[in-house]
Amino acid sequence: MSHATARRRARGQPTRRGSRPPAARRRRRLWPLALVLLLAAGAIAVAAGLGPLGDAVREVTLPLRHADIIRQQAREKSLDPALIAGIIYEESRFRDQTSHAGARGLMQITPATARFIARDSGGTAFTHEDLATPQINISYGSYYLRYLLRRYDGSEKLAVAAYNAGETNVTGWLRRAGGPDEFDPTRDIPFKETRDYVVDVLQRRDEYREHYARELGL
Numbered sequence: 321m322s323h324a325t326a327r328r329r330a331r332g333q334p335t336r337r338g339s340r341p342p343a344a345r346r347r348r349r350l351w352p353l354a355l356v357l358l359l360a361a362g363a364i365a366v367a368a369g370l371g372p373l374g375d376a377v378r379e380v381t382l383p384l385r386h387a388d389i390i391r392q393q394a395r396e397k398s399l400d401p402a403l404i405a406g407i408i409y410e411e412s413r414f415r416d417q418t419s420h421a422g423a424r425g426l427m428q429i430t431p432a433t434a435r436f437i438a439r440d441s442g443g444t445a446f447t448h449e450d451l452a453t454p455q456i457n458i459s460y461g462s463y464y465l466r467y468l469l470r471r472y473d474g475s476e477k478l479a480v481a482a483y484n485a486g487e488t489n490v491t492g493w494l495r496r497a498g499g500p501d502e503f504d505p506t507r508d509i510p511f512k513e514t515r516d517y518v519v520d521v522l523q524r525r526d527e528y529r530e531h532y533a534r535e536l537g538l
Contacts, residue, residue, distance in 0.1 A: 382527055385414040386426070386454045387535040393462035394537075399469075401536040403476065404462055406524035407483060410517060416452050424451035427461025437463050477505050477518055484517040485509075 384405060394401035408414055411428040423430045429437075429451050437460050450456045465479060471487065472478035478500065482490040493510070497503040509515045529538055 382409070382524075382531060383414045384528070384532050384535060386458060387532070389455055389458045391537045393458050397462050397466040399462055399466055400525065402525045402528040402532070402538065403480075403521075404458070404465065405528040405532070405536065406521045407461065407465065407480070408458070409524045409528075410521050416454075424448060425457035425461075426454055427457050427464075429457060429460050429464070433464060434460055437467075440467065473500065475500060476522065478503070480518050480521045481505065481509060481514055485511055485514040489514075 387401075390401045390404050390408075393399065394404060408426050411423075412426050414426060416425055417428075418424050419428060421430060431448055431451075434448075434451060441463055451460070465483060468479035468482045468487070469476070472482065472490070478490055478494070481493075489511075493508050494500060494503055497508040505515060505518050509518070528536060532538075
């Protein structure tokens, strides 16, 4: 060992370019474990309803924005506000974004669906940019959800499936299954994305009911 190498080791400096002292390497190995433990503690706090830590983790894992608009639209259209929140979560995680198919905003409304809603509701013509506005986007998405629930006799599973895959697909699946009474989403929906979407939206609905009852007016 050279004298220079010995001096560097004594001072805890790297012995070659790009290497780290033993203590730094240990810290680097330990921080993922610390992160996992923090997230686990936060998850426990959420489940237990514990104060600021639980609130902070819930804000990341189950965010809620625009609760006032969701409450308003739920009242106006006789919808479950937790179901609206569940769809928003699955569609956009409460972030304004545009999909590769051109769906826009919190509830991911396509221009074609928005034009249908505008005609069906007797509303005014819209511009695509309007869909970036939370009030308009949630209003359009809620209107479409109410339309689908009427279309499928109040079945949330079928309405949610149609929100994802479209009425044409769901109507065909129902016909092949022998009607609504015979329809089993896990068996009769051929698209894995839509099967998972239905399960995830309904699970999120239950979680929003549990964790945001006051904010959603439940």
